[in-house]
Structure formats: structure tokens, C-alpha cells
Amino acid sequence: MSIVEVKVPQLSESVAEATMLTWKKKAGEAVAVDEILIEIETDKVVLEVPAPSAGVLAEIVQPDGATVVADQLIAKIDTEGKASAAAPAAAAPAAASAPAAAPAAAAAATGGSKSDVAMPAAAKLLADNNLKTSDVAGSGKDGRVTKGDVLGAVASGAKPAPAVAAPAAKPALPQVAAPAGAPDLGERPEQRVPMSRLRARIAERLIQSQSTNAILTTFNEVNMAPVMELRKRFQDSFTKEHGVKLGFMSFFVKAAVHALKKYPVINASVDGNDILYHGYFDIGIAVGSPRGLVVPILRNADQMSFADIEKKIAEYGKKAQDGKLGIEEMTGGTFSISNGGTFGSMLSTPIINPPQSAILGVHATKDRAVVENGQIVIRPMNYLAMSYDHRIIDGREAVLGLVAMKEALEDPSRLLFDI
Numbered sequence: 001m002s003i004v005e006v007k008v009p010q011l012s013e014s015v016a017e018a019t020m021l022t023w024k025k026k027a028g029e030a031v032a033v034d035e036i037l038i039e040i041e042t043d044k045v046v047l048e049v050p051a052p053s054a055g056v057l058a059e060i061v062q063p064d065g066a067t068v069v070a071d072q073l074i075a076k077i078d079t080e081g082k083a084s085a086a087a088p089a090a091a092a093p094a095a096a097s098a099p100a101a102a103p104a105a106a107a108a109a110t111g112g113s114k115s116d117v118a119m120p121a122a123a124k125l126l127a128d129n130n131l132k133t134s135d136v137a138g139s140g141k142d143g144r145v146t147k148g149d150v151l152g153a154v155a156s157g158a159k160p161a162p163a164v165a166a167p168a169a170k171p172a173l174p175q176v177a178a179p180a181g182a183p184d185l186g187e188r189p190e191q192r193v194p195m196s197r198l199r200a201r202i203a204e205r206l207i208q209s210q211s212t213n214a215i216l217t218t219f220n221e222v223n224m225a226p227v228m229e230l231r232k233r234f235q236d237s238f239t240k241e242h243g244v245k246l247g248f249m250s251f252f253v254k255a256a257v258h259a260l261k262k263y264p265v266i267n268a269s270v271d272g273n274d275i276l277y278h279g280y281f282d283i284g285i286a287v288g289s290p291r292g293l294v295v296p297i298l299r300n301a302d303q304m305s306f307a308d309i310e311k312k313i314a315e316y317g318k319k320a321q322d323g324k325l326g327i328e329e330m331t332g333g334t335f336s337i338s339n340g341g342t343f344g345s346m347l348s349t350p351i352i353n354p355p356q357s358a359i360l361g362v363h364a365t366k367d368r369a370v371v372e373n374g375q376i377v378i379r380p381m382n383y384l385a386m387s388y389d390h391r392i393i394d395g396r397e398a399v400l401g402l403v404a405m406k407e408a409l410e411d412p413s414r415l416l417f418d419i
Contacts, residue, residue: 043201056081
């Protein structure tokens with residue numbers, strides 16, 4: 001017997017521990033080299049743990065849900081072993097199976113097809129291939145169906161299950177089912193679920209921001225017609241040349257950098273009793289993911305072209321959906337942009353992302369009646385909101401900074417001449 005140890009990968013210096021998610025293999029099953037055995041969640045990212053060698057998963061040392069640290073032993077692989085015909089279940093507390101069973105039980109209770117336990121990217125693929133989650137075995141956390149599960153099922157020729165008329169179900173909360181032995185709550189089910197490490201970290205940072213920063217928000221409106229016309233004019237040639245669509249975010253990033261150069265204090269941060277001015281422009285882009293809000297960083301955004309920005313944002317968006325963002329991609333940043341407009345938000349007051357001192361909130365562009373030269377006209381308007389730390393940024397700099405962004409968007413040629 002030749003045993004190879006599987007250990008927790010190195011974590012960031014700022015991350016002390018992590019949580020084991022769900023084992024993808026059971027003890028006694030064969031594994032291939034570099035096959036993903038389990039995912040480990042930190043308060044920033046989800047790390048995949050590949051098999052260091054091919055063989056048989058001889059022992060699972062740490063079960064689902066266990067708290068682990070870097071280099072800790074979590075499993076053993078027998079490189080000379082053979083997979084058993086009936087591999088025993090992975091060593092895990094019985095309670096650990098309850099969360100995984102809950103979503104399935106809830107789907108059954110509502111007479112649904114379990115489509116509510118598919119990850120967003122997987123749900124779209126299921127719909128495109130006329131499949132239900134009941135047609136695909138889920139390997140994600142709590143049995144959720146992932147994009148990879150659907151692609152594998154499609155490649156293997158999975159067919160849609162025959163439709164069965166389901167009896168009318170009573171209203172119930174999605175993905176909520178009472179655990180075994182719990183009192184019957186009738187039509188008012190509840191489920192207590194611990195926060196993920198990322199969600200707990202988000203909560204901690206937002207509370208920290210609210211309690212340590214003197215947050216004030218200034219607003220302005222911008223006529224998006226010039227940007228929209230420019231995009232329409234060059235969209236086809238831009239896409240053909242760069243292989244990515246020309247979106248709105250690259251304009252907002254460029255406009256933000258334009259303003260930060262004019263008013264450097266907006267790009268600064270507080271360090272004790274000092275103001276730390278940054279001679280670079282690392283712009284955080286808030287991105288929604290199945291695990292929560294993450295803010296990957298565009299390093300040296302002032303040196304990036306429109307195409308560079310669009311490609312990087314697309315890359316970050318895909319990584320966020322797949323849970324592949326690295327810690328180094330979300331560390332740092334001197335200013336952030338949050339685009340609630342993609343979800344239809346009309347107006348909001350964004351919270352500063354510490355240790356930064358300001359954040360721009362972008363909202364939905366809507367046709368609105370505005371007055372130009374004494375005449376009421378219809379224009380595609382967007383409300384901008386910039387929250388700032390009033391400890392170091394005065395109202396004058398904040399207002400003028402937002403006006404500079406507005407002027408750059410309403411006359412994009414300013415971005416070419418830096419005026």
C-alpha cells in the first residue's frame with residue numbers, strides 16, 4: 001500500500017481558517033490525478049482541492065462542514081488500491097446530510113422539478129436543453145446542480161424526464177423544509193441556515209464601514225444619450241476587433257478615473273491619523289455571484305483600454321459565477337463602482353468598501369422628461385450616487401468629482417483629451 005496525503009492548500013495571510021464543503025467522492029472510490037475532490041470555502045473565495053495522485057480514496061479524515069487550516073490533512077489516497085464495488089459512505093456526521101436533503105424536500109413539497117436548487121448558470125443550461133434538475137445529478141453544495149453537471153449530462157445524452165401532472169401544492173417557502181423530528185408548523189415553514197464564510201465576511205465589512213466612516217452621499221443625473229450613440233456606432237466593429245462587446249461599465253470606469261485624477265483625495269484612504277494618497281487607480285467592480293457580492297479589482301485601470309476593461313470585467317463575471325475568483329483578484333482597490341442598474345435599481349446609497357474612501361453607484365438608465373434650453377424633452381437618464389468618507393473628503397471635492405464623471409459621460413471626447 002502506498003499512501004498519498006491530501007492537505008488543505010495554502011490560504012491567504014489574512015485567512016486563518018476555512019470550511020469544508022461537500023466531498024465529491026466517497027471513501028473506497030477511484031480518483032484520477034487532478035480530479036477535484038472537494039471545495040473549501042474561505043471568507044473570500046472557494047478553493048478547489050484536486051487529487052495529488054491517481055488511486056483510491058482510502059480515507060476521509062475531515063468530513064463535510066469541518067473547519068480546517070492550511071496544510072491540514074483531510075484525506076488519504078492509496079495509489080495502489082482498487083475501488084470497491086460498493087464504496088462506503090464518506091465519513092460525515094449524520095446531521096451534515098440534513099441541509100442537502102432540505103432543498104430536495106422543499107422541491108418535492110411544492111411539486112416542482114427542483115429547478116430552484118440549480119445554480120444560476122446551470123438553470124439557464126437546463127432550460128436551453130429542455131431538462132429538469134431531476135434529470136441531472138447535482139454535485140454542488142447541498143446537492144445543487146452546477147453548470148458542469150448539466151454539461152456532463154448533455155454530453156452523455158441525458159433526455160428530459162416525461163412530464164407528470166403534479167397535484168396542486170400549498171404555498172411554501174422555496175428550499176425550506178422542516179428537519180426530521182421537528183414540530184409541524186403547517187403552512188409556515190422555517191429553516192435556520194448558518195451564514196457562509198463569505199456572507200459573514202460581507203456583513204462584518206459592511207458594519208465596519210458604517211461604524212468607522214462618516215458616510216455621506218451626493219447625487220447627480222447624467223444624460224446617457226452620447227454614450228449610447230457612441231456604443232451603437234462602434235459596437236459591431238469593436239466586437240469584431242476585440243472579441244467582446246462594448247458595454248457601459250468601461251465608460252463608467254474611464255469616467256471615474258478621469259475624476260479621480262482631478263480630485264486625488266477621492267482616490268485616497270485613511271490610515272490612522274494620516275491620509276494615504278494613491279498614485280495608481282485600482283478600481284473595484286462589484287459583481288454578484290451565487291455566493292454573494294464580490295469586488296474584483298481592475299489593476300491600473302488608468303492604463304487599460306476600453307477593450308481591456310470589457311475583457312477583464314467579462315472574465316471576472318464568469319469567474320464569480322463559477323466560484324473561481326482568487327484572493328489576489330479581490331485584494332486592495334482604491335475606488336469602487338457598484339452597478340445596481342443591471343437589476344433595475346433606480347436610486348441607492350452605496351456603502352463604502354473599506355479601506356477605500358468613496359464608491360460610485362450606477363443605476364438603471366430610463367427615458368425621462370428633462371428641460372433643455374427651456375424645452376421639455378425625453379432623454380435616457382441615469383442617476384449617479386457617490387458615497388464618500390466625510391472625514392477626509394469635503395463636500396466640494398465630492399460634488400465636483402461626481403460632476404466631472406457626469407461631464408465625461410455626457411461628452412466622452414473629454415476622456416480622449418483629459419479635460
